[in-house]
Amino acid sequence: MLILGGGCGGVAAAHALTASEARRAAFDVTLVSQGWRIGGKGASGRNQSDHDRIEEHGLHLFLGFYRKAFGILRDAYASLDGPADGVFASVAEAFTPQHEVTLWASPNDGGAGRWKHYTLRAPEWPGMPWDADPADLERAPARLASLLRVGARQADAPHLAEPLARDRLDPADARESESLMRWFLSELKDMDWGLGLHVLRDLMEIGGAVLRGYFADIAPHGWNAWHRIDHLDFRRWLISHGAREQAAWSEMIRVLYDLAFAYRGGDADDVNDADIAAGACLKLVLDLVAGYRHAPMWRMNGGMGDVVFTPLVKCIGRNGGEIRLFRRITRIEFDDGGVLRVHMQVQARPAGARYDPFIRVDGRDCWPSAPLWDQLEPDTPRGRFENPWDHSHVGTEMLERGRDFDHVILAIPPAASAELTEDLTARSPLWSDMLEHVGRFSVATHSVQLWVDRATGWLESDTVSGAYAPSLGTWADMTHLLTHESWPEGETRGCHYLVSVIELPCDLPPFTVGAPEVVAAADAQGCAVTDAWLHDNAWRMWPDLCSNTVFDPARVVSRHDHVNIAPSERYVRTPPGSIAHRLPPDWDGVPNMSLAGDWTITSINGGSAEAAMESGLTAADALARRHGVA
Structure with missing residues (x-):
């Protein structure tokens, strides 16, 4: 069993296929993924050169109705030995409930000519989400x-x-x-x-x-x-x-569209682009x-990589699954029998017998924000291995049906897999249709993390705030994570995440073209957007970080600002009419290929960890049934 892609869908499928003795006997599972870490859009890293700060792709919260995702994590944590295995003791310890949400009435909609906010506290419905x-x-x-x-x-x-x-x-x-x-x-x-x-x-x-x-x-x-x-x-x-x-189009509805990045072309400034x-x-x-159960939102008590992917990867490894890192897929060949060959670049090779991807922070095994170069061969190119326009590699590899795999689970989102599956696009109208009506509408997102030297002046309880001024209208106070990083006492007193949809840069080349500089250029544009937004809007939220309503950049101790333009990083939207063109995880259009990801048909049909994990679980369960395995 060959799983292509290390995001939520691929990892959930690998976990499910190795979760029981019967399945381990039936399936020999290998997952391949680019770069040095697992997680896809949910990957996070610890920056060892900057106090082990957590660097994310966005603001990641689990919602209280994530029934499949919480259930998978409950089982993973239960099978591990907590701190002895470098993970939280339980799923309950890994998450914190969030009941408050702050919404902003715009100047022309209840704000009486200015932005006005109010905070709602959601009811505590019975139960816990991992028992939903x-x-x-x-x-x-x-x-x-x-x-x-x-x-x-x-x-x-x-x-x-x-x-x-x-x-x-x-x-x-x-x-x-x-x-x-x-x-x-x-x-x-x-x-x-x-x-x-x-x-x-x-x-x-x-x-x-x-x-x-x-x-x-x-x-x-x-x-x-x-x-x-x-x-x-x-x-x-x-x-x-x-x-x-x-x-x-009040703030109660705008916050939903913001949550789902539901803006054509990534333009959140125009209501006419919202769908x-x-x-x-x-x-x-x-x-x-x-x-939901208990609370509508749940904060992670660490990076998403630490909380979600570390325990799942440890379970997969202990249950006999293999994860091969540093593998960038360049082409998938198809014939009448299905997937014939998978071509990959080998980005790096370990200097020793194996590559250990984890570093220990705050007593837990975490993913670093860069490769652990001292574990790689000395001549390894210092490439940006998650940058699809950086083609640095030390060799190539080709896996072939019958010799290296029998079945493939494709867990790469359509914006990224389109270039890899040209054979299939020519053969399958349904695949081509999905790429046109689902993959084409994926959008870039903009993630900002600020570590500051003082409290912001926000007087209400820790909150998640939405529907504020574009383009960075969603904010969460993540100060609770400081105790899980390595800051000297008193140096940093606040940590704040902002996120939004953003338009893709003009004239972005296909990732088959070597142009590694495009990611740095997009990040630089993102930084300029952040600076302008903070100058104009931060004072309403964070008065104590401002002087005379102007944001003071000297208050920022550290900053991580990233625009997710890579095709595998983009968010899969759900425009009207698009769901009819999604394909199911157990799609029979290719004899030896299943699908996994939030871009498939699920109970949610929208971009989320829940949809991706449900999809991976569905693909795995269908394969188990096909082979008569419980």
């Missing part, structure tokens, strides 16, 4: 109705709660339930809303439109028939079910508001 059940989502509409009943009381409008009673809204009687929600929205609009109540009004109006639309378009066809509206944009779908246009499949987004809303 898909039935949690089935209960979400009823839970949302209970939250609207609370809102009716806060609005001093008890009559609004009447149609929301537990014995009145019934998915089995979708027509009557939709009628009740239509009445609810009509009454809501007729109310006299005083100043300062726009947030409550928008929340109730969006919640009412969500429930009305659910009972009108989904429930009559099964509680989870999300696909029926995936050809529509979510915002337009809300409006069609009674939401005002202002509410449908996301309505069914996938409706499911996201219900899960995020009422389908």
